[in-house]
Amino acid sequence: MTATPPPRVTIKDVAARAGVSKGAVSLAFNHKPGLSEATRDRIFRAARELGWAPSSTARTLAGSRVDVVGLAVCRPARLLGLEPFYMEFISGVESVLVERSCSLLLRLVRSPEEEVGLMESWWRGRQIGGSILVDFRADDPRPAVAGRLGLPVVAVGHPSLTGGLTSVWTDDATAVTEAVRYLAALGHRRIARVGGAAALGHTSIRTTAFDEAVRSLEPAARAWQVATDFSGDAGARATRSLLAAAPGERPTAIVYDNDIMAVAGLSVAAEMGLRVPDDVSLLAWDDSQLCRLTHPTLSAMSHDVHGFGAEVARTLFGTITGEGPGSHPVPTPVLTPRGSTAPP
Amino acid sequence: MTATPPPRVTIKDVAARAGVSKGAVSLAFNHKPGLSEATRDRIFRAARELGWAPSSTARTLAGSRVDVVGLAVCRPARLLGLEPFYMEFISGVESVLVERSCSLLLRLVRSPEEEVGLMESWWRGRQIGGSILVDFRADDPRPAVAGRLGLPVVAVGHPSLTGGLTSVWTDDATAVTEAVRYLAALGHRRIARVGGAAALGHTSIRTTAFDEAVRSLEPAARAWQVATDFSGDAGARATRSLLAAAPGERPTAIVYDNDIMAVAGLSVAAEMGLRVPDDVSLLAWDDSQLCRLTHPTLSAMSHDVHGFGAEVARTLFGTITGEGPGSHPVPTPVLTPRGSTAPP
DNA sequence: GCACCTTACTGAACCGGTAAAGTCTCTATT
DNA sequence: AATAGAGACTTTACCGGTTCAGTAAGGTGC
Numbered sequence: 001m002t003a004t005p006p007p008r009v010t011i012k013d014v015a016a017r018a019g020v021s022k023g024a025v026s027l028a029f030n031h032k033p034g035l036s037e038a039t040r041d042r043i044f045r046a047a048r049e050l051g052w053a054p055s056s057t058a059r060t061l062a063g064s065r066v067d068v069v070g071l072a073v074c075r076p077a078r079l080l081g082l083e084p085f086y087m088e089f090i091s092g093v094e095s096v097l098v099e100r101s102c103s104l105l106l107r108l109v110r111s112p113e114e115e116v117g118l119m120e121s122w123w124r125g126r127q128i129g130g131s132i133l134v135d136f137r138a139d140d141p142r143p144a145v146a147g148r149l150g151l152p153v154v155a156v157g158h159p160s161l162t163g164g165l166t167s168v169w170t171d172d173a174t175a176v177t178e179a180v181r182y183l184a185a186l187g188h189r190r191i192a193r194v195g196g197a198a199a200l201g202h203t204s205i206r207t208t209a210f211d212e213a214v215r216s217l218e219p220a221a222r223a224w225q226v227a228t229d230f231s232g233d234a235g236a237r238a239t240r241s242l243l244a245a246a247p248g249e250r251p252t253a254i255v256y257d258n259d260i261m262a263v264a265g266l267s268v269a270a271e272m273g274l275r276v277p278d279d280v281s282l283l284a285w286d287d288s289q290l291c292r293l294t295h296p297t298l299s300a301m302s303h304d305v306h307g308f309g310a311e312v313a314r315t316l317f318g319t320i321t322g323e324g325p326g327s328h329p330v331p332t333p334v335l336t337p338r339g340s341t342a343p344p
Numbered sequence: 345m346t347a348t349p350p351p352r353v354t355i356k357d358v359a360a361r362a363g364v365s366k367g368a369v370s371l372a373f374n375h376k377p378g379l380s381e382a383t384r385d386r387i388f389r390a391a392r393e394l395g396w397a398p399s400s401t402a403r404t405l406a407g408s409r410v411d412v413v414g415l416a417v418c419r420p421a422r423l424l425g426l427e428p429f430y431m432e433f434i435s436g437v438e439s440v441l442v443e444r445s446c447s448l449l450l451r452l453v454r455s456p457e458e459e460v461g462l463m464e465s466w467w468r469g470r471q472i473g474g475s476i477l478v479d480f481r482a483d484d485p486r487p488a489v490a491g492r493l494g495l496p497v498v499a500v501g502h503p504s505l506t507g508g509l510t511s512v513w514t515d516d517a518t519a520v521t522e523a524v525r526y527l528a529a530l531g532h533r534r535i536a537r538v539g540g541a542a543a544l545g546h547t548s549i550r551t552t553a554f555d556e557a558v559r560s561l562e563p564a565a566r567a568w569q570v571a572t573d574f575s576g577d578a579g580a581r582a583t584r585s586l587l588a589a590a591p592g593e594r595p596t597a598i599v600y601d602n603d604i605m606a607v608a609g610l611s612v613a614a615e616m617g618l619r620v621p622d623d624v625s626l627l628a629w630d631d632s633q634l635c636r637l638t639h640p641t642l643s644a645m646s647h648d649v650h651g652f653g654a655e656v657a658r659t660l661f662g663t664i665t666g667e668g669p670g671s672h673p674v675p676t677p678v679l680t681p682r683g684s685t686a687p688p
Numbered sequence: 689g690c691a692c693c694t695t696a697c698t699g700a701a702c703c704g705g706t707a708a709a710g711t712c713t714c715t716a717t718t
Numbered sequence: 719a720a721t722a723g724a725g726a727c728t729t730t731a732c733c734g735g736t737t738c739a740g741t742a743a744g745g746t747g748c
Contacts, residue, residue, distance in 0.1 A: 008468065010734055021698050026736055034696065056469035058734035060401045061703050068449070068471075080431050082633050087424050087431050094452045103471070105412070106450045108438045124352065125400035126704090127412075127447070232637040260637070263607075267639035289426050293576040293604070294638075295611035354704055365728050370706060378726060402704035405733045470734090693746075702736085710729070717722075 009052045018046035029054055066129030069097065069316060070105045070122050072115045074135055079231050080108065082260050084288035085305055092309020093132065100317065102129075112137065116145050123151045130154075130320045132312055136161040136201040154316040159327045161201035166319050168312045168328045172202055173209035175301050175333040176255075179283055180213035182335050183253040184221065187343045188281065192224035192251035194238045194261055203227070206257065224251055228261065235261025239268040243280065252344035253281040259290050262298050266340065277342035287336060296339030303333040353396045362390035373398055410473030413441065413660060414449045414466050416459045418479055423575050424452065426604050428632035429649055436653020437476065444661065446473075456481065460489050467495045474498075474664040476656055480505040480545040496663040498656055503671050505545035510663050512656045512672045516546055517553035519645050519677040520599075523627055524557035526679050527597040528565065531687040532625065536568035536595035538582045538605055547571070550601065568595055572605065579605025583612040587624065596688035597625040603634050606642050610684065621686035631680060640683030647677040 015022045020039060027035050028043040035043075047053075060066050071093070073080065080086055090104065097104055105128055109115045119142070122128045130152035133142050143163030146153045155162035158169045176193075183191055193210050196203045207225055214223035224242060228234035235256060243250050256262035262284030269276050276282055276296055284291050287302030311330050318326075359366045364383060371379050372387040379387075391397075404410050415437070417424065424430055434448065441448055449472055453459045463486070466472045474496035477486050487507030490497045499506035502513045520537075527535055537554050540547045551569055558567035568586060572578035579600060587594050600606035606628030613620050620626055620640055628635050631646030655674050662670075 008470075008734095012734080022735075023699075023737080024697060027697090030736080036696065039696075051464075051468075053465050053468045055405075055734055056465075056471055057401055057404045058470075058703090059736075061399075061405050061705085062734080062736040063703055080435050082428055083431070084426055084428075087427070090450070091424050091452055094450075098452070103466075104450050106434070106438075106448050108435055108442070120395075121397050122447075124395075124397040126352075126402075127400055232633050236637065260633070263634070264637040267637050267641075270639035289576050289604070290607070290634075293580065293608040293611050295614035297611075352704095356704080366705075367707085367729075368727060371727090374706080376707095380726065383726075399704055402733090403706075405735085406704080406706040407733055689748100691747095693744105695744085696742090698741080699739090701738090703734105706732085708729100708731090711727085713724105713726085715722105715724085718720090 009050045011052070011054065013050055014043065014047045014052045017050060018043045060126055066126060067100075067102045068105050068128050069102055069313075070107070070119070070128040070131040071134070072107045072109050072118050072131075074109045074112060074115050076229075079229065082232065083230065083258065084260070084290060085258065085286050088288065088305040089309040089312075092306035092311075093313045094309075095306070096310045096313035096317070112141065116141055119145060119151060120149060123149050130316050132156065132316060133162075133165070137199050138201060138204070140201070152316070152319040154312055154319055156312055157201055158205055160205075164325060166315060166323075166325045166328070168308070168315050168330060170303065170308070170330055171332040172206050176206045176209040177213040178332075178335055179255050179301055180210060180217070182337075183255070183281065183283065183341070184217050186253075186281065186341065188253040189217070189219070189221040189344075190224075190251045191221060191253045191255070192226070192242050193255045194235055194242075194257060194265065195225055195227050196230045196257040198227040203257065210255070222251075228257075230258055230261065232260045232264040235264035236268050239265040240272070243269065243272055243274060251280070253283065253341070255283045255285070257285050259284040259286050259288050259298065259300065262300070262340075263290060263294055266294055266296075266298065276340050281341040281344070283341055285333070287333075291336075291338065294340075299338045299341040300336050301333040302336045304331070353394045355396070355398065357394055358387065358391045358396045361394060362387045404470055410470060411444075411446045412449050412472050413446055413657075414451070414463070414472040414475040415478070416451045416453050416462050416475075418453045418456060418459050420573075423573065426576065427574065427602065428604075428634060429602065429630050432632065432649040433653040433656075436650035436655075437657045438653075439650070440654045440657035440661075456485065460485055463489060463495060464493060467493050474660050476500065476660060477506075477509070481543050482545060482548070484545070496660070498660040498663055500656055501545055502549055504549075508669060510659060510667075510669045510672070512652070512659050512674060514647065514652070514674055515676040516549050520550045520553040521557040522676075522679055523599050523645055524554060524561070526681075527599070527625065527627065527685070528561050530597075530625065530685065532597040533561070533563070533565040533688075534568075534595045535565060535597045535599070536570070536586050537599045538579055538586075538601060538609065539569055539571050540574050540601040542571040547601065554599070566595075572601075574602055574605065576604045576608040579608035580612050583609040584616070587613065587616055587618060595624070597627065597685070599627045599629070601629050603628040603630050603632050603642065603644065606644070606684075607634060607638055610638055610640075610642065620684050625685040625688070627685055629677070631677075635680075635682065638684075643682045643685040644680050645677040646680045648675070 011022050011025050015025045028040050134156045136157040143165050155165040155167040159167050214221050226238040284298045284300035287300035291298035291300045355366050355369050359369045372384050478500045480501040487509050499509040499511040503511050558565050570582040628642045628644040631644035635642035635644045
């Protein structure tokens with residue numbers, strides 16, 4: 001990739017026009033002391049007249065800040081488009097980055113190994129000042145790599161998954177328990193969960209919590225759990241197989257790990273002639289706007305994804321500026337009852 | 345944003361370890377002639393042992409390639425999360441970037457002016473090698489700016505909007521016409537369209553085309569058009585007001601500019617006690633997976649958004665490598681009839 | 689009137705690479 | 719044996735900033 005001929009203005013031109021040295025221009029643009037107001041003005045005027053802005057590449061090389069943070073996402077591209085979660089998360093991250101004139105370097109990768117390689121080359125190549133790590137798995141290699149490289153990162157995920165890295169997380173276990181208790185309180189005793197990708201750490205946290213929550217119900221209840229890839233199709237398939245059993249043998253309530261699958265579940269129920277919530281209750285997760293657009297509206301575990309992203313970005317800046325590792329819980333998803341849940 | 349102390353390996357260390365000069369290492373890593381196989385091997389081995397990768401920052405500064413492309417999106421952050429379009433578009437772009445080891449610099453901006461400023465500073469700061477421009481408006485300032493800066497860009501939008509820039513576009517006018525003809529063929533004579541943001545160029549192209557298409561129907565038909573902000577809520581509101589009229593006075597078919605609004609429309613119809621498609625037909629646009637997850641499934645103008653993104657990225661590389669301006673149409677969205685459309 | 693500070697600014701080194709010109713050695717040619 | 723030429727490297731000059739050790743001018747105190 002070759003760049004076009006760059007007849008670009010540099011600090012030297014500005015210095016010449018203002019009648020000072022490059023050093024003076026640098027001082028002015030970094031708001032450092034050691035210049036008279038008059039000179040400062042002259043420099044800024046010259047820069048404005050020439051349309052000059054400092055090259056962040058050169059600045060980076062000269063050893064000061066890096067104003068880019070990285071985010072690699074390891075999920076099949078086609079699924080990502082569907083997940084309202086990511087775009088909203090990213091927009092939250094951006095909202096904080098913008099304040100500090102930082103940009104987000106985004107990359108979709110196909111495997112955790114590729115992601116690790118990318119982190120290394122981004123960091124070594126001084127392209128990023130820090131990175132956001134998402135979708136932790138069991139025995140994730142990234143904490144070790146980040147440690148070895150000295151790369152400032154913030155991990156999105158429960159501290160039990162993120163190997164000592166600074167982490168930002170929601171208490172999924174508690175949220176799952178709350179969801180189960182809510183459904184139980186409505187009278188449900190046959191409860192299913194359509195989970196996300198089994199390899200993901202937060203999925204197994206939810207799986208365990210769900211199991212325990214249902215097991216601890218009085219009187220005894222029955223549980224089902226299915227793993228999916230988060231896609232609507234998988235959610236539809238899972239729902240179909242759960243609801244295929246005889247009326248007394250099938251779940252009366254289903255919890256979904258994201259809202260796309262819940263929407264799919266809603267449609268499967270309709271297609272099978274089951275009424276929601278009379279015949280079966282559905283409960284979504286994440287609660288994007290989508291949940292309020294269906295009919296019936298979807299009850300959901302809602303969650304300020306935008307704010308979550310913002311907190312992640314703030315935490316990352318903390319890490320970059322040298323704060324030690326820490327654990328930053330954000331508010332637990334809260335149950336928002338709507339039209340898709342009712343007593344069985 | 346200060347970086348952590350960087351005890352990082354540089355080209356000098358590699359050169360020392362391999363017993364050659366920096367120049368030799370540079371030659372090796374750029375696969376240029378002038379080195380013996382043996383030396384090349386020694387250099388690569390040394391680099392591997394030290395875990396070195398060339399700093400793209402330094403490379404950029406030294407005047408060679410820039411391996412980052414920019415994308416600024418000017419829409420309210422909270423809406424973006426909802427739009428399946430963008431993530432899918434981005435994933436298409438990425439699919440091509442990855443092949444060339446390029447990354448995407450993403451930024452959400454709040455105004456066209458901010459976007460213009462960002463382009464300037466990205467380009468001046470040598471942060472990007474080129475940029476993707478989306479969401480063109482009437483009298484958009486970006487073509488002029490890109491021209492003035494010499495910034496290689498590709499515009500996503502109809503050539504009539506993109507002021508002579510290389511553009512990649514779908515033929516929205518034809519697609520709208522096809523949608524209208526399809527509904528007319530089913531027998532609809534009262535057709536509405538819930539459009540996107542009025543300020544956007546492609547919205548006005550669709551608006552004009554819709555108007556003409558309906559006007560040219562025989563026997564005469566009636567048209568409604570409403571502008572929205574693309575959000576589900578706005579789509580719901582628009583649908584409610586369209587369907588509030590007396591049965592003989594309201595549209596029997598509604599076309600939506602994206603699928604989120606169509607989903608919202610579906611739910612509004614249900615809430616108003618109208619059956620889809622018996623009482624009213626709905627037709628979505630973009631056709632993400634969402635359209636197949638509702639009940640009834642949504643008929644849609646479908647569109648390979650991923651492929652669209654990929655084509656945009658390929659075209660951008662063309663522009664960066666000096667290809668002259670061009671117009672790259674991608675396939676017109678094609679009508680995919682599903683369960684939400686039927687004769688009135 | 690002289691030593692001593694500040695203040696305001698300059699000059700040069702440096703960041704980690706690339707690129708073009710220069711050097712040295714070895715082989716082929718006349 | 720002298721000359722040319724190719725191959726394999728090295729040297730050096732940037733790229734566009736930052737940083738830091740100077741330095742010259744003006745102000746203070748005694």
